[in-house]
Amino acid sequence: MSDNLASAENGGQALIATSWDQAHPPEHAIDGDDATFWVTTGMFPQELVVTLPASSAVARVMLRSVGIRRISIHACPTEQPGAYDTVLPETEIADGAGSRQSEVFTVKMEAVRHVKLVIHAGWDHFVAVNDIRLDGRKLD
């Protein structure tokens, strides 16, 4: 049985981000609603950290976004965010001509507390992260 561990319902939190517009806060990336989004407010790289309520194993990252060009994903096992391991090296994703991007990344995170998305470049100056799902299970 696997769950979307990023969702607020399951205790996921998005508290650390490099951009903050009160109309499009980081929480919008994990609220399970595709119509809401976290927006970057200028320059790259941009970062967003999703914090899980407990140590978990994550097998897939599902991302819905608009305008992202290059992304990498990193995982941190400790309760206090510290050193991150790269689980997805910098990867280019297709433009979609300004429409929605929908990506699934198979990753290996065995015991993770924080998942960091780094957006290295955009197809436009400002990009949106509509939804992040972390598919996995809590460790006992």
Place this chain on the structure above:
Amino acid sequence: MVSALKLRSKVVVLGDSGVGKSAVTQMFHSNGQKFPKNYLMTIGVDFCMKPVPVQVADESRATVELFVFDTAGQDLFAEMAPHYWEGSASLILVYDITRAESFHNLAEWLERISRVVPVESMVSGCVVANKADLRERAEISREAGEAFAQRYGFAFFEASALEHSGIDAPFAHVAAATHARYTDSLAKLTAAVS
């Protein structure tokens, strides 16, 4: 209370050596306090950040933090410069009104940066005719400068770093254009998912 929106933008300053790119940038950054009287060639790049408030229609406030990269005009640094231009959203081209050559070279500067960042993808561009205090020695008319700017859809400004006149206008223009582009992008990002 409505908290202020903070945007960020990278701006590059380009043009021949000695036209006053560093003087313009430093006078902007220091609010007119630091005019570099003696020429000190920029080695590679000088960098500064300054928040610029922008006028917003409603009662909310917005600030654009301009990350200004004042790059070297000396040929010596021609290979390094493109590295510093990467990721720039706006450009400010500077020429010296008393040196026609510095004006004629603007097209070459544009071509060089286009190889790194497509100019049509940029948020804004400005042409700054500097050293307006030396008007009696001008080799390039205001009209010629304006015509060049217009050809590329850039805004034109006359300035004197020495007299601290016309210095803030190009940066205010970049900040306003950045905010306008953000508003536009938000509308598109919203439309993409509805």
